[in-house]
């Protein structure tokens with residue numbers, strides 16, 4: 181996806197408000213969203229950087245001592261990068277496009293790691309040119325790609341911990357067994373390539389911290405095994421992303437979720453520095469989407485409302501991410517009937533909800549969806565020439581001189 185499509189947005193320049201420590205950030209009100217639609221039209225994605233700040237701070241508090249590298253993939257937007265950079269965050273990159281994005285926002289390379297386990301030589305060179313020198317491998321073939329760069333790089337070896345319950349079981353596609361990790365580390369020693377540590381990702385939207393606890397214990401064992409073999413000590417453990425957010429189901433509060441993870445991390449040797457790569461948790465609640473009804477029909481006795489945004493646009497996460505967003509009509513009424521919400525394209529899979537209780541809607545009425553920040557816009561397309569939603573940025577990083585100047 182081209183970054184430029186995500187940068188054609190409008191910024192509402194209001195100064196960053198201070199975030200109360202334990203209170204959730206208020207979602208933009210329906211009235212304010214209606215006002216934005218009156219100004220800019222629909223569909224819109226309203227990105228509130230105050231929510232990004234709040235979530236980053238909440239996770240930092242819940243994981244004391246853990247360096248958070250925001251994984252760009254769920255929402256690679258310049259305002260998110262600026263906001264998190266100002267908060268002191270580090271970044272997790274996976275592609276040359278992501279390298280370009282952080283570089284364009286002035287992020288120094290020593291605040292980045294590159295964690296795609298399978299890379300082209302071009303990807304490695306682009307990251308190295310920028311100055312990012314920490315990479316991830318999970319097999320011998322990938323390790324050998326670094327022979328040419330052995331004096332420049334430090335590697336993490338990614339382990340696999342399967343998790344069928346997660347939205348995305350990332351260990352199906354990436355990662356190796358603990359025994360294979362030791363093999364890779366031994367071979368790297370022969371090749372003269374420095375292995376900095378280990379990483380894993382327990383799967384996106386992981387409901388239980390138990391998966392992290394098991395993974396941390398297994399990594400601790402590998403760290404000990406490596407030391408026992410007389411190989412250079414591993415100094416970093418990257419516990420990945422996966423931290424859950426409430427869509428249509430509650431999840432554990434983040435402090436509670438992280439408590440057993442912190443207990444497991446306390447068992448690691450003191451010399452091991454811990455980092456994480458959260459994505460969804462930081463940005464999911466930051467975006468509210470608004471679409472308008474562009475037409476309607478009655479089919480098999482049920483009202484169908486056709487929106488100007490759908491599966492090929494902001495609701496792409498319904499397919500790619502298995503997410504289910506809190507969706508409601510702007511119009512409130514107690515008289516609701518089972519309805520279908522469809523997207524605008526000519527494709528029959530472009531249905532946002534097969535069954536949703538809605539009041540009688542008119543063309544032009546608004547549908548508002550919350551928790552739309554992660555894996556939505558990032559995977560949207562312009563299929564059928566329906567342009568993806570315009571992004572309106574609230575509470576971006578604004579300095580006082582920019583406001584008064």
Ligand SMILES: Cc1ncc(COP(=O)(O)O)c(C=O)c1O
Pocket residue numbers: 251253254272295296350381383384385420421422423457458459460461
């Ligand atoms: C390597 C890596 N790190 C971090 C993330 C972010 O994960 P999440 O959004 O579940 O926090 C992903 C998601 O795909 C990933 O592949």
